[in-house]
Amino acid sequence: MSCPICGGETEQKFRPFCSRRCADIDLAKWLNGSYSVPSQREEDLEVEDDTQDFTPKRPH
Template identity: 75%
Template sequence: MSCPICGLETKQAHRPFCSKRCADLDLAKWLNGSYSIPSDNPEDVENALKEVEEAEAKSAGTLPTQH
């Protein structure tokens, strides 16, 4: 089995990766959203925008206005 990050042979201690470095690189990709699949569903887009607006309002200390 080869490492999904660099292609080298995997090591049992870090399986399915060849090293801790490749395992950490994979984790970083998960955490920063590199593995996400974009959605074209309008409802998903609306929900995402609403979440961003709420987060911005919360950090600014104000409540979002209702439309």
């Protein structure tokens, strides 16, 4: 089994990672929202549409 972060050989102590460093990198990705699953719920799609175009429009 290889480490999902760096591809190195896993260490039993940190399984499925190879080191504490890779385990911490994975935890940081979870905490900052890098890992996410897109929602298909209607109310989430409406919120996404509202926040998608936030740039102010300038008159020509």
